[in-house]
Structure formats: structure tokens, C-alpha cells
Amino acid sequence: MKYYYEVSLLKSPLNPLTYEYDAKIDIGSKVFVKLRNRKKLSDAVIIKEVEKPDFKCVKIDEISSFYFDNKMLELATFISQYYVCSFGEAIGTFIPYNKEIIENTDEVEFQSEIKLSSEQNKAYDFLEEKKQALLFANTGSGKTEIYIKTIEKILNSGGSAILLMPEISLTPQMQKRLEKVFSTSVAIWHSKVTKKKKEEILEGIYSGRIKLVAGARSALFLPLKNLELIVVDEEHDESYKSDSKPRYHAKDLSLYIAKKYNIRLILGSATASISSFQKLPYYRLNETFFDTTKKIVFDDSSQDLSSKVLNKIREVLNNNAQVIIFLPTRANFKYQICTSCGKSVQCPYCSVSMSLHKNDRALKCHYCGWTTKIPEFCPSCNTGIIHNLRVGTAEIETQLNELFPQKNIKRFDRDEIKTDAKLKSVLNDFNKNKIDILVGTQMLSKGHDYHNVKLAVVLGIDSILNMNSYKARERALSLLIQIAGRSGRKGEGEVIIQTQNEEFFDYYLKQSDYEEFLEGELIFREDTSYPPFLKMAKIIFAHTNGLKVKDEMDKYLNILRQNNHIEVVGFGQSGIFKMANRYRYEIIIRSNNIKQMLVALHSIDSTMVTIDMDTTY
Structure with a gap:
């Protein structure tokens, strides 16, 4: 007897196709099928059994031991409908279960030595009462301790948990803290983890040994059984939004999953997103873990490293403390403008300026990756000399090396940090005070906790404030607060902000707080008809x-x-x-x-x- 099935090709934009097989196959089973004009078999999933069609069907080649459960199929349906993509593209983000690996039911008791403060206990109790809630907690207030205590309780009751973080926050520091409590029951999951390591982690998940995954947004699609808690740290972070199909938002999807399947959800941030602030009950945790005093200084100089900035860097380094310098641009310079014709040197394949990378002696496009040698003269008029504009991290690093030759200065951006090993190495060295100045992009803002940083310098924040987006004010202020939070985690700290918009930043950094900004911004968004109101x-x-x-x-x-x-x-x-x-x-x-x-x-x-x-x- 023949059976007929609609199958969806994993990660494919194609509509479901009909195949036949001579035995019953469970819905959700992963199978391998032949496609016309393709030699290699394609991965697919059985989505439903159908009547015999009036056309000839190809036979399913092979049935694997892997399967997608009903929850995965339901979520993929939602993703395909809401984020407007094919079912195959949606289900292709999930990693299926494996029937062949038998689950180990041995119970492990976790016991942390964390003692919460009275304020942290109030926050913990509030989150216990609410099924889904926002932990709106200042930088340095001890969000991680509250997460760990909550995860510990869930795991001890037989559940599993996911802790989502922006990719670059998955540092050795966080890994050590989690492993100290959860030992081999925790796994770290992100794009820089090797294929072999991912296979080991999946085996641990299938067997039930791994009960907690701390990971980037893709961790949400892992085959964890008895999922009872999702924590989204730094929930405001834009890296939770996928920039390729399906263009889901991991934080929004976490909220949907939590509500649909009655799972506990904690969203955490010092600069909560407007949507979470509006949608969820929140606990405001203002108390910081260490006594800190922070001085905010503004600099309206048009120079990239003004005398005010350099003098302060020198003073901090002389006191054997560390400095972080943020700017939103990678490479040496973002724009190359001709002094004669005024045209920029553009990528031949993209309508964007090429970025100057001096060390590679090349101009690179940060969108398609095209690279060319640095031209002697303007490619447009063939006579003009190229002038560099909009300084980047590599150029600031070069200038600082010339000014402070005895100091160790490192760069912290996507050009420099390409592997997990490099990330761990740089952050480890910085933590051990082997690096004096760390120059980086938004990667610097991602929750790193180092107590010897006494100065944070913020350059180019106006370019974010002036972006063509209704979220420009929220992004700029959130980023500034996050970077400022890296300075003076313990004791005194100082922040120098180079800006022409001192009045805006000064009000919310010195006289008010982020909660008041969100309340005002909600009124503005409602009046002007912008999300979260539509x-x-x-x-x-x-x-x-x-x-x-x-x-x-x-x-x-x-x-x-x-x-x-x-x-x-x-x-x-x-x-x-x-x-x-x-x-x-x-x-x-x-x-x-x-x-x-x-x-x-x-x-x-x-x-x-x-x-x-x-x-x-």
C-alpha cells in the first residue's frame, strides 16, 4: 500500500511538495527526498498525509531518526505567517529531536552560594509571582544573580531553561559563573562555536544531561525537553532581530512562546525597550551592587581625540586604571572623499563608500565584502587626492599607539574579533589588566563587567541620534547608558561624551533616568502613530x-x-x-x-x- 505526504524542504522558499512512501510515516519526521536537477538528496519534513494526487509522485528516499515535535511545527507555522516566509524557511531554523538517543533520567541537584540582597530578593519574588515580566535593573545591580537563582529553582524542579544573550555577551566571564553553579549541565551556544562542539552539545541535550543553554538568538530553536523558563538578557539589544530569512525577533518570539505554552519569561535590561516596558509588568531595580560615583563630562570638539579627551586618558592611565573608547565605525575611515570633484570612493557593487583598512592596505566594502587596493588618485576624476572622513576604530587605535607607545592598546570590533578564541583571549587579557585601552564598536556595550575601567570615552554618538529612524533617540540614549555603565563599576568612574547634543543627553544622564525617557517617548510614539501602538x-x-x-x-x-x-x-x-x-x-x-x-x-x-x-x- 502507498501513502502520500506533503513535505516541506528545510530552509527552502518552495511551497510543500507531494511524495509517496510504502509505509506510514509520523508527521514531523525528517526525511530525505530527491529533487529534479539535484544530485544530492534534500532535507525535508513530513507536514501532513494527503489523498493520492492525480499526478505521479516520486518516492521518499530515506527516513531519518530525527523529528520535529508538534510545538516546533506550530511555532514554524506562526513564524512563516507573522514574519512572511515559507514554512520550509521557518522550520529550517529549528534543530530536531533524535529518537535514537535515550534520555538519561538521573537527577542532579544544583546549589549556588549566591546570597541576594534585600532589593534583589524583592525583584526575585516579583518575578516568581509573574509568569512573564521585565526586570528593569540598573547597570551593576546584579541581574545575573537573580537569573541564576531563578534558573537553579527551575532545574531543581525537573525543568530546563534557555538564557538568551547578545552574542558578544557570551563571554568567558559569564561562562565561568554559569559553570560554577550548573557544571556540565550548562552549554554555551552561538555562531562561533565549532561544528564538532555543537554536535557534542546536541548529544548532551538529547540525553538530558544539558538542562540549561546560554546562547545567542538561535538557542531558542534547540530541542530542549521540559522547557520551563526563558530569560532574555539585554532584551533591548538589536542583535536579537535576524537580518536574514526568516527575519524574526528572538525577544518577541520568546514572549509569544512563553504566553502560548505557559512558560516563565524574564526579560532583563538596564535600558528596557519601549515595547517590553509597555507590554509587561516590570520591577525597577535601582540599587547597584557596588558603591559607585560617576562623573559625566561633555566635549563638543570636532576633533576625534581632543585635548580634553587625551588629557583625561593620560590621567587615568597614570593611575594604573583602564580606558574604553567607543565609536560606531569600524576600519580606519568610513568615507574617502576626493578634494577635487567631491565624490566618494564607492564600492562598484554597492552604493556605499568603501572603508579604509590601512593594515591590509585596502579599501573594503562592509556590505558585499569586495576589496581593492588603496587608489593613488580619485577613481572618478583621476586627478584629485583622496581625503579621509568619519574616523573608525582602527584609526583611533593607530593614533593612540603613537601617543601612548608604552601602553597596550587593543581593538574590539568585528574586523578584529573573528573567532571565539580571539574573543576569549582579548577579554581575558583586559580582565587581567594586560590591556590598558580597549577601542571598539557596540560590542563594548554588551554587558562586560570589569572593575578597573575608570574612563569611558564615547565618540560619534550623534551619528546614531541623527539616524533616519523613529527609534533613533531610544537607540542613542540606550547605547550611551550601556557604555557609560562599563566605567566605574566599582568606585569612581568618568564618562566623556563627544556630542553637539549635550542638552538631550545631559538631561537623561544627570537629571532624570531612563524610565522617564520611556514614559515620554511612549507619549511621542502614540501621538505620531509609531510602534508599539501599531x-x-x-x-x-x-x-x-x-x-x-x-x-x-x-x-x-x-x-x-x-x-x-x-x-x-x-x-x-x-x-x-x-x-x-x-x-x-x-x-x-x-x-x-x-x-x-x-x-x-x-x-x-x-x-x-x-x-x-x-x-x-
């Missing part, structure tokens, strides 16, 4: 033919403008018009009717389109 989406059209893609955008622009449930906020060329030799246009829409908005988005049938639900454009 939904926004960006529809991106991309193709190598610029005229063809413009026509495609115009076609859907006319259709969307006729929809009474949707408002077109903006349209036209994307901020980066050309990327990897593809021309890009976009339409931004918003609506307070999520159902009608999703119907409209799912009706877009174009191979040129990518949809970014809950965009911050």
Missing part, C-alpha cells in the same frame, strides 16, 4: 535590473495604496540603493490592523521581494 513593515525589492525592480515596486505601491487598512509611510530607493550588484527599492507601511496587514503582505507574489516585519527602518 505595526510597521518594510517591503524590499531587489534585482540586478534597476528598471525592472522599479516597475515591480510601482506595481505593488499602487495595490497597497488602495488598501484602506494600510498606510504607506514612505517608498523609493533604499538607503543603500545598490548592494552586491542588486538595485534596491522599498515600501514602508504601517497599520493598527495586524490581520489585514499580514493578508496584504502575504498577497505579494514576487521573487524580488523580502519582507521585514516590525521594521525599525
